[in-house]
Amino acid sequence: MIRILCLLFLVFDFPSYSSSSSFQPLCNPDHSSALLQFKSSFTVHCTSDFGNCNLPSPTTSRENGTDCCSWDGVTCDTMFGHVIELDLSCGCLHGQISPNSTLFHLTHLQKLSLHANNIRGQLPSSISNLQQLIELDLSMNNFSGQLPNVFSMLSEV
Numbered sequence: 001m002i003r004i005l006c007l008l009f010l011v012f013d014f015p016s017y018s019s020s021s022s023f024q025p026l027c028n029p030d031h032s033s034a035l036l037q038f039k040s041s042f043t044v045h046c047t048s049d050f051g052n053c054n055l056p057s058p059t060t061s062r063e064n065g066t067d068c069c070s071w072d073g074v075t076c077d078t079m080f081g082h083v084i085e086l087d088l089s090c091g092c093l094h095g096q097i098s099p100n101s102t103l104f105h106l107t108h109l110q111k112l113s114l115h116a117n118n119i120r121g122q123l124p125s126s127i128s129n130l131q132q133l134i135e136l137d138l139s140m141n142n143f144s145g146q147l148p149n150v151f152s153m154l155s156e157v
Contacts, residue, residue, distance in 0.1 A: 026069065026081050027067050027068035027069040027070075027076055027081050027083065028076075028081045028082055031068060031076075031081070031082060031083045031105075032067075032068040034102035034103070034105040034106055035068055035074065035083065035086075035102075037102040038101060038103045039093075041097075041098065041101060041102075042094060042119075043093075043094040043095055044091070044092050044093060044094070045092055045094055068083065069081060069083075073087040073088055073089075074086060074087075075087075075111075082106075082108035083106050083108065083109060084108050084110045084111070085109070085110060085111040085112075086106065086109060086111070086112050086113070087111070087112075088113065088114050088117065089113045089114070089115040089116055090115070090116045090117070091117050092118075093114070093118065093119055094117070094118040094119075095118075095119065096119065096120055096121035097119060097121070097123065097124055098124065099124040099125070099126045100126065101124070101126065104124075104127065104129040104130060105129075106130070107129055107130065107131065107132065109132060109133055110132050110135065111134065111135040111136075112130070112133060112136050113135075113137040114137065114141060115140055115141075116139070116140040116141075118141065119138075119141040119142065119143065120141070120142035120144065121142075121143065121145075122144060122145035122146075123143055123145075123147065123148060125148035125149070128148070
């Protein structure tokens, strides 16, 4: 019986589901929705004045109904499919981040880069919802005003 099972595994080449496999859970549906809503809160317009940015922008690969863990600039954890990294550098984003932005629903986010966009206005204090954040790049935008006091409460930013 064991020989038959071994032969079946060899003939059909069943995938291995060991801890070293490349299995990745699908994106958490709430995170996918939050990312799509965050993107829709901006105008996406690329121009030639984005310096060293590679076009097309990373925001062009986001489609409703697809697994957000496979989108450019999105990294998910391998256990639960939570978005843990979001890199929208050179994303051609124009607009403001509102205090009730769905970005702040991504509470497992550890790294966030909004580098080289055209995001303006004040950074909302709602960023304190991102308590797992350890790396943040907001450079080359048009933020104004003071940094929220909550930056002192973030663990390692």
